[in-house]
Amino acid sequence: MAWLTRDGLDRLVEVLRERGYRVVGPTVRDGAIVLDELSSARELPAGWGVEVGPGHYRLRRRADDAVFAHSAGSQSWKRFLHPSRAKLWSAERDEAGFRVSTEEPEPVRYAFLGVRGCDLAAIGVLDRVLDHGGRYHDRRAGIFIVAVNCTEPGGVCFCASMGCGPGVGAGHDLALTERADGFVVEIGSERGAEVLAAVPTRPAAPDQVEAARAAVDAAADRMGRAMPAADLPDVLTASRESDHWTDVASRCLMCANCTMVCPTCFCTTTEDVTDLTGDHAQRWERWASCFELDYSYIHGGEVRTSGASRYRQWLTHKLGTWHDQFGTSGCVGCGRCIAWCPAGIDLTAEMAALVEQRKGAGDDHRDDTAPG
Amino acid sequence: MTTATTPRRAEADPWLPLPYYVAANHTETPDTATLVLRPESEPIRPFLPGQFTMLYVFGVGEIPISVSGDPEADDGALVHTIRGVGAVSRALRHAEPGTAVGVRGPFGTAWDLDGPAGSDLVLVAGGIGLAPLRPALLHALRHRRRYGRIVLIAGARAPAELLFTDELAALSARDDIELAVTVDRPGAGWIGGVGLVTEPLAALRLTPERTTALLCGPEPMMRFCASTLLDKRVPPARIQVSLERNMKCGIGLCGHCQLGPLLTCRDGPVVPYPVAAPLLEVREL
Numbered sequence: 338m339a340w341l342t343r344d345g346l347d348r349l350v351e352v353l354r355e356r357g358y359r360v361v362g363p364t365v366r367d368g369a370i371v372l373d374e375l376s377s378a379r380e381l382p383a384g385w386g387v388e389v390g391p392g393h394y395r396l397r398r399r400a401d402d403a404v405f406a407h408s409a410g411s412q413s414w415k416r417f418l419h420p421s422r423a424k425l426w427s428a429e430r431d432e433a434g435f436r437v438s439t440e441e442p443e444p445v446r447y448a449f450l451g452v453r454g455c456d457l458a459a460i461g462v463l464d465r466v467l468d469h470g471g472r473y474h475d476r477r478a479g480i481f482i483v484a485v486n487c488t489e490p491g492g493v494c495f496c497a498s499m500g501c502g503p504g505v506g507a508g509h510d511l512a513l514t515e516r517a518d519g520f521v522v523e524i525g526s527e528r529g530a531e532v533l534a535a536v537p538t539r540p541a542a543p544d545q546v547e548a549a550r551a552a553v554d555a556a557a558d559r560m561g562r563a564m565p566a567a568d569l570p571d572v573l574t575a576s577r578e579s580d581h582w583t584d585v586a587s588r589c590l591m592c593a594n595c596t597m598v599c600p601t602c603f604c605t606t607t608e609d610v611t612d613l614t615g616d617h618a619q620r621w622e623r624w625a626s627c628f629e630l631d632y633s634y635i636h637g638g639e640v641r642t643s644g645a646s647r648y649r650q651w652l653t654h655k656l657g658t659w660h661d662q663f664g665t666s667g668c669v670g671c672g673r674c675i676a677w678c679p680a681g682i683d684l685t686a687e688m689a690a691l692v693e694q695r696k697g698a699g700d701d702h703r704d705d706t707a708p709g
Numbered sequence: 710m711t712t713a714t715t716p717r718r719a720e721a722d723p724w725l726p727l728p729y730y731v732a733a734n735h736t737e738t739p740d741t742a743t744l745v746l747r748p749e750s751e752p753i754r755p756f757l758p759g760q761f762t763m764l765y766v767f768g769v770g771e772i773p774i775s776v777s778g779d780p781e782a783d784d785g786a787l788v789h790t791i792r793g794v795g796a797v798s799r800a801l802r803h804a805e806p807g808t809a810v811g812v813r814g815p816f817g818t819a820w821d822l823d824g825p826a827g828s829d830l831v832l833v834a835g836g837i838g839l840a841p842l843r844p845a846l847l848h849a850l851r852h853r854r855r856y857g858r859i860v861l862i863a864g865a866r867a868p869a870e871l872l873f874t875d876e877l878a879a880l881s882a883r884d885d886i887e888l889a890v891t892v893d894r895p896g897a898g899w900i901g902g903v904g905l906v907t908e909p910l911a912a913l914r915l916t917p918e919r920t921t922a923l924l925c926g927p928e929p930m931m932r933f934c935a936s937t938l939l940d941k942r943v944p945p946a947r948i949q950v951s952l953e954r955n956m957k958c959g960i961g962l963c964g965h966c967q968l969g970p971l972l973t974c975r976d977g978p979v980v981p982y983p984v985a986a987p988l989l990e991v992r993e994l
Contacts, residue, residue, distance in 0.1 A: 577991045603962070604965065606957050620771075625964070633955055
């Protein structure tokens, strides 16, 4: 473990930029903490924290000048790994019919600075879903990840109950734990070691390492929420016909915010566009949402017309059938869908209601078969 | 139509349509045509019966269509039977010979025709559902001795909506295949069966343990057929259905085709009935 000062963090950003990385990290803009390209560590949100609740997000001034002491904002790293809009190809009409071509600019080499446990897990989920070679692979391959162990969970956070935080898991190049006067740094890869060697550090003292670890451990107990400890895929399969979906749908606006802010929601649609001459066509891939009515359209009508069926699809996929499809949960406990839901719908509460309802159903069943 | 890509990933891009052209367009019914496509250069990989491709019409769009041709045809022809119900399918249904189209695929699971030698095959098709079953039927006829009985039950709303009528006529003359054709609304001169496909299916005397059933058509039709077969004690796992959902990518990346745990483009379209049954029972799943 190494000890990095605040000046050392500035130097780390410089070193990454010197190596051709575009450094992306949290910064304050428009009353929120967003992810954007940083020209220096001075652009990090020093002294800013956030106050988060269902349907609620506000910046707040902190008493210190910590740069990573804020929980997730509306954006996630998905924005860079799986852009909201990407051109797949273009086609030009020609004498043989048409000609399809792709132009594939070298993918941008990003360094992600400040990736929390939840979001590092989310990148792992996206890798499982989308990394089959191709564009995602090309974008992903060159990315340098500076992760951050979380010591400041927010009011909607529940990564501890999802097993994704507050400490970061595998998959980073460097991992920082922020302390009042600097950072404990852990090396996660050879590439990370090589970059860190170019930054002035000193070995971290055992008490610094211990204090950092204790701060991360303590964060696990300060999560605003927890996902119920139950076999969620089982509960969801058993709850397909539950009346609770109608209850959620009476509150849900079908706005799709939850899917847009979710760091793992990966669904896209394709859009074919032509110009006015009709000789030039393009196909674009853009984010889509299972809350959109035409998401499930087949000739004759949409499969999921009711709000209840669309919320059921989202929650059941996220916490249940994702396991069948990709061998992991689709939820990492970042809490974004709770904060950015205009109706303040909280998936941990909805899941808890379903778990309770199943317990009730189990009791009913026992009653039915009980003698007398 | 030609394709140009950067050499870095010339072959591997599953998003990129390969250039084909319409070699022939046979009208099947007023709204349905069988298109024979030929590659401009490289063909797609060989397909298995039951698989689908994504067909692209320049400037209109792309849709999933099951292959309806002979899986062992060696003339390079790729055959699809398309009912015009939306912008792309109508453009394909009316595509003149020579029209360039793009093809991606083949994608998805295939009919399992590898049951024990001597298995009886029962194919039940509703409407356009005959198209995805046709490659399975052609395969079985080509390897006729590998199978026991072959039964084909084809239903349509009206006689004018029946597909592959010349082929059905030729099949009815064969004594090694049992054919039942039925329509909901018979017109003047119709001498075939009248009613739902479940009726001739219910009338079959089957040896259930050696029966493999392939069902393709509207979901209620497949559920009722499966229920009829289960009543006859056909093992559930020997019943297969072909499912339809919205598909944008064909390769499990876009999410649209989900049906419960299934990504229909990857885990389907052909699904064993025990997997499909509990999913089809739930409205709007």
